[in-house]
Amino acid sequence: MLFAINATLVALVAIMTLLPLSRYPAWWVRDMDFPRLQIVIFALSVLLFQWLVLGLEERIDRVLNLVTLACLIYQLFWILPYTRIFPSEVKVGTLKGKGERIRILSSNVLEPNRNAQGLIDLIRQNNPDVVVTLETNHWWQEQLSVLEKDYPYTIKCPLENLYGMHVFSRYPLEDCATQFLVQPDIPSMHAMLVLPSQRRIRLHFLHPAPPSPTENDESTQRDAELLIVAKSVTKLDTPVIVAGDLNDVAWSATTRLFRKISGLLDPRVGRGMFNTFHAGHWFMRWPLDHFFHSSHFTLSFIKRLPAFGSDHFPVMVELIYDESAVEEQEGLSANAHDMEISEEKIHAEPVSPEKVHEPH
Known part of the structure; x- marks a missing residue:
């Protein structure tokens, strides 16, 4: 027995x-x-x-x-x-120049959740420079409109299908675009943010649909969207940040491939998992909400914020532009096999990296 x-x-x-x-x-x-x-x-x-x-x-x-x-x-x-026993991928930074810091808060609000005030209070307590919200519909857009006094630069795409998206910024957003890269009802947002120092940062906010019995039977759509964005930012001189609910865990083969192809860094490496989903089940949590950035940035902090009724915890990061860090920080590198797998996943859907909007 x-x-x-x-x-x-x-x-x-x-x-x-x-x-x-x-x-x-x-x-x-x-x-x-x-x-x-x-x-x-x-x-x-x-x-x-x-x-x-x-x-x-x-x-x-x-x-x-x-x-x-x-x-x-x-x-x-x-x-x-x-975990903390692993070396950090992103160096700890200190602010050197005026206006060279960016603080971003990302939150999947859970569309049926009605505690908008809870999120608004978290935003006011933590004072981010940019707020990206996911699963925000017309009701959420109306509730969050009070933020526009402090965050006058916005990108809005309210949807009733759990994939609405909004961006609120205290700094100018230029050459903005909302795209439906892979699926006709799943948006992504792309913009150039201008810091007070006039530093320009390329932003990409994503929320691809997950592989699940109630969404997509396969992961091909999610994987293709992540990888075309990865290829679109490869070897850019411009500072880049990619963020959002990627419906994939930090340690998956696809996310690891995204990091290899894009060359972007993960500030969680060597610091912790920062599990954001499911906020209601402590025994079943994993990191679905992500920040990836180019080597132009060091890290001031990354932290998970308190729950406010969503099935996701909000998460916030503060990055510091440091040109000297470019040569000192290095992420994962792609080999020929990685490139082959990437092309295979991209070609599984009728998409290409050229479709991704390139803000200037």
């Missing part, structure tokens, strides 16, 4: 570990990228069961123990960069 229980538990650990190795885009495969932390905890529990209950006297038990341990080590490979 104990052997059957052990074999079943090890089989579950192995299946959850091996499924994401496949490039098959079905939602039930790709969603196994998400709970890697939970799988680590599960695998550790299985190891304790094997050591304390079984004793590992039989050869088959030792084999199952090694399988569990191998799965645990593999899962740790993906999530350890998002």
Whole structure:
């Protein structure tokens, strides 16, 4: 009986570990990228069961123990960069020049949520320079209009399909565009922000649909949108920030590929996971809301803000422009195999990097 229980538990650990190795885009495969932390905890529990209950006297038990341990080590490979024991990818910065700082707050509000005042209070308490909201419809647009006194530069796309998007900025936004890059009802926003120092920063805000039984059966649409934006910002001299709810975890193969292709940095690496979803379930959380930026920036801070009724926690980052950091910071690099996979994922949808608006 104990052997059957052990074999079943090890089989579950192995299946959850091996499924994401496949490039098959079905939602039930790709969603196994998400709970890697939970799988680590599960695998550790299985190891304790094997050591304390079984004793590992039989050869088959030792084999199952090694399988569990191998799965645990593999899962740790993906999530350890998002812990403090890993070196930070982005250096800590201090403000040197006037007006060279940008503070961005990103929040998926959950469209049916009616606690708009809770978000407004968080914005006023934390004083961001730019606010990007996701899942905002016409009701949310009306409620958030009170922000426009302090944030006069806006981009608005209210939708009733859980994919509305708004940007509010205290600094000028130029050459703005709202695009529907992959799906006709899923917007993205692109703009050039001008800091008080006259520094120009290219912004891209995204919220692709996730692979799920209620959304897209496969991850091809999400992956294609992320990768065409990644290719559009590769090797730019202009400072770049890409942010939003990407409906993908920081440690997935697709997000890692996005980082390789774009060359952008992740301020969470070496600092923490900053899990933003699900705000209502402490045992099932993962990092879905992201900030990626070019090596022009160092980090003042990144933090998760309190919940206000949404299923996502808001998250805020403060970046500091530091030209000297360009040569000192380096993210992941793409090899020929990465480029091949990227092209394959992009070509799965009728899109291309040339479609992405390039603000000037």
